[in-house]
Amino acid sequence: MDELLEQILRDCHPYTTEGKLANYIPELAKANPDDFGIYIISSDDRINRAGDYNKTFTIQSIVKPILLLLALMDNGIETVREHVGVEATGKPFDAINYSEQSLLSDHLNPMVNMGAIAMCTLIKGESYLERFERLLELTRKLAGNPSIQLDEAVYLSEKRTGSKNRALAYLLKTYGMITDDVEDVLDCYFRACSIKVNCADLAKIGYTLANHGRAPFSGERLFPEQYASYVNAILMTCGMYDGSGEFAVKVGVPAKSGVGGGIMAVVPTRMGIGIFSPALDQKGNSVAGIKALELLSKKLYLSIF
């Protein structure tokens, strides 16, 4: 299996030059486009890995499923569902366009920024810093890695330049969908996106989702089974941004990507996979990462369809 992974990285390496590094967060443009790594944990406790699986990068949007898990653990499905929807577009079947005049919780998706910013207000904590620290703690626990830290430089870079996220957060405030101080909420969101992980961390977190909430190796229950189903279903339909349909066709497993170049894939009952290659396609997904998952899925019959 390690050889298969080496082979896949070799075959997909040319794709690392096809995408572009995210540069709207200036610090992310400093990544090395040549980095390419993969780490897999399988249900028989086997570990397979290849390439730069040890290199760290910021989690970015892959924190969204963890944020959703914490919101669910703190509030239960019903309350979370009242604030943040589950639909990919939230538009009716005959919608031509929808106006911001009618922004409703059903329009918010937890896997895109507006929904994630709203979710920061759902997690518990005295201050927004404490909320972030609880999220960081959960990330460490799911990854079985107590040394996971914030990337201060990326956090500050994103905080300085995050005008679009500010616009989204103020829109939420305008429609009464968040009531707390916008900058406090955003600070928690920017920190959340700047948690530093590696492929092994993503594989372990993915494995807990694949294994219905139980940790790899120890089998310890980390969160209730129904939350795994809830998160995986949303990852399947929305985890790869507006490339989720294409990804479902070509790879066929729940997954989440981030603009740091990571992808976490969840193969229900079988595997957690972490991949890293920072050059992105126009939708914000790692080009070589998706290619590698496509090859792997074909080889190992991973698609759930």
Ligand code: GLU
């Ligand atoms: N921190 C990034 C942003 O808010 C996350 C985007 C992503 O990874 O999709 O723009």
